[in-house]
Amino acid sequence: MAAGARRGSPLTPEEIYATALRLVNEGGVEALSMRKLAAALDVNPMSLYHHVESKTALIDQICLTMAERLEIPVMDGAPWQERLRALGHAYRRLATTYPALWSYVHTHPELVAAREGGLWDVFLPILRAAGVPEDELLRTADVLHAFVTGLLINQQNGHIGSDRSPEAMDRMFETAIDLILDGLTARHSPAGRAGGGAADEARPAAPR
Amino acid sequence: MAAGARRGSPLTPEEIYATALRLVNEGGVEALSMRKLAAALDVNPMSLYHHVESKTALIDQICLTMAERLEIPVMDGAPWQERLRALGHAYRRLATTYPALWSYVHTHPELVAAREGGLWDVFLPILRAAGVPEDELLRTADVLHAFVTGLLINQQNGHIGSDRSPEAMDRMFETAIDLILDGLTARHSPAGRAGGGAADEARPAAPR
DNA sequence: ACCTGAACACCGTTCAAGT
DNA sequence: ACCTGAACACCGTTCAAGT
Numbered sequence: 001m002a003a004g005a006r007r008g009s010p011l012t013p014e015e016i017y018a019t020a021l022r023l024v025n026e027g028g029v030e031a032l033s034m035r036k037l038a039a040a041l042d043v044n045p046m047s048l049y050h051h052v053e054s055k056t057a058l059i060d061q062i063c064l065t066m067a068e069r070l071e072i073p074v075m076d077g078a079p080w081q082e083r084l085r086a087l088g089h090a091y092r093r094l095a096t097t098y099p100a101l102w103s104y105v106h107t108h109p110e111l112v113a114a115r116e117g118g119l120w121d122v123f124l125p126i127l128r129a130a131g132v133p134e135d136e137l138l139r140t141a142d143v144l145h146a147f148v149t150g151l152l153i154n155q156q157n158g159h160i161g162s163d164r165s166p167e168a169m170d171r172m173f174e175t176a177i178d179l180i181l182d183g184l185t186a187r188h189s190p191a192g193r194a195g196g197g198a199a200d201e202a203r204p205a206a207p208r
Numbered sequence: 209m210a211a212g213a214r215r216g217s218p219l220t221p222e223e224i225y226a227t228a229l230r231l232v233n234e235g236g237v238e239a240l241s242m243r244k245l246a247a248a249l250d251v252n253p254m255s256l257y258h259h260v261e262s263k264t265a266l267i268d269q270i271c272l273t274m275a276e277r278l279e280i281p282v283m284d285g286a287p288w289q290e291r292l293r294a295l296g297h298a299y300r301r302l303a304t305t306y307p308a309l310w311s312y313v314h315t316h317p318e319l320v321a322a323r324e325g326g327l328w329d330v331f332l333p334i335l336r337a338a339g340v341p342e343d344e345l346l347r348t349a350d351v352l353h354a355f356v357t358g359l360l361i362n363q364q365n366g367h368i369g370s371d372r373s374p375e376a377m378d379r380m381f382e383t384a385i386d387l388i389l390d391g392l393t394a395r396h397s398p399a400g401r402a403g404g405g406a407a408d409e410a411r412p413a414a415p416r
Numbered sequence: 417a418c419c420t421g422a423a424c425a426c427c428g429t430t431c432a433a434g435t
Numbered sequence: 436a437c438c439t440g441a442a443c444a445c446c447g448t449t450c451a452a453g454t
Binding site for chain 4: 242253262263
């Protein structure tokens with residue numbers, strides 16, 4: 001067992017990324033070590049350094065592959081309320097699919113490179129449709145993105161609410177979207193409240 | 209140099225916590241190691257374990273001492289909008305005083321113990337004054353707390369906005385509070401928009 | 417009671433040596 | 436070209452031994 005101690009193939013980067021992503025998803029980013037990753041791949045730890053520059057670069061890479069998996073809904077005809085809600089749900093789906101790595105990305109400044117690419121191309125037009133003036137657009141987008149990010153981080157950490165059933169989480173997310181829709185409407189198109197429809201219909205009735 | 213290799217006193221827990229907090233503030237939580245901490249205290253690494261159960265317990269403790277330093281403003285007579293804004297600013301001040309540890313607390317589920325104690329005693333009455341019905345109170349509080357948390361985490365990580373000047377950060381935080389105030393008003397006391405005053409007066413005029 | 421050295425089981429990474 | 440063992444500088448923590 002000299003050149004080919006490993007079973008079969010010659011260790012592709014894709015294989016490394018996939019296994020690393022699995023380890024992180026199972027045990028958090030702190031559960032990923034080069035030595036454990038090598039063990040999971042049935043390989044000498046040092047072999048990894050032939051395909052990956054460093055542990056940091058590896059984490060960067062799997063953050064990127066995660067970001068690419070954001071499935072942005074296309075709803076060209078729909079009113080902005082529906083589109084914003086759908087975008088929020090898509091974003092939430094990514095976060096719950098990769099809870100550990102997603103939280104990690106959003107709390108580590110050095111990973112700005114992994115900003116969700118296509119997200120803003122869809123997000124900004126929605127805010128324009130909501131009546132946000134151009135000179136407030138970027139700031140509003142940043143704030144709303146931070147709001148949703150914060151909610152998702154808190155939900156994943158169980159830092160929130162006594163009731164942590166999936167239904168309660170869903171309700172809380174809807175409450176958050178509702179608050180955002182109402183805030184946007186009140187600030188930027190107060191006349192349109194009755195006519196919009198989507199926001200009011202989708203808001204779950206409060207049990208009384 | 210046997211019993212008293214260390215200069216002077218017999219190593220109090222307070223001294224340990226203070227130094228640990230300083231190290232974390234200077235280099236992030238990942239820069240805190242028992243060995244470095246011992247070096248900073250001019251002590252043998254193993255001596256620490258006589259005063260502290262483990263590194264985890266130590267971090268728990270300094271999170272608690274940070275949480276205790278939240279200076280909650282008392283503004284009993286003021287309208288809820290002003291009180292909410294002041295509370296937001298107090299919270300932000302804590303976050304910016306301990307950026308690394310604050311982010312750490314809010315992304316580590318096991319530290320729920322460090323939830324800001326008196327915060328909720330002030331927060332919930334404000335939301336009641338804003339007209340949030342009792343059966344939505346906790347959920348709304350959680351959502352708003354998560355919103356602000358998300359904004360602060362993002363601001364500290366530079367994950368937000370191209371302009372990172374202090375003024376731009378301030379503006380963004382005000383935008384966030386404004387959005388929250390407008391959302392609350394629209395949802396729970398739509399008639400009171402003109403009369404409230406505080407929210408509208410405090411909102412900075414958009415440069416046109 | 418308080419401290420400490422050696423030791424154990426982990427890390428990430430370098431580098432010279434192997435095929 | 437690709438892999439690898441030994442080694443280095445770090446970790447947190449245990450434990451028996453010191454004063």
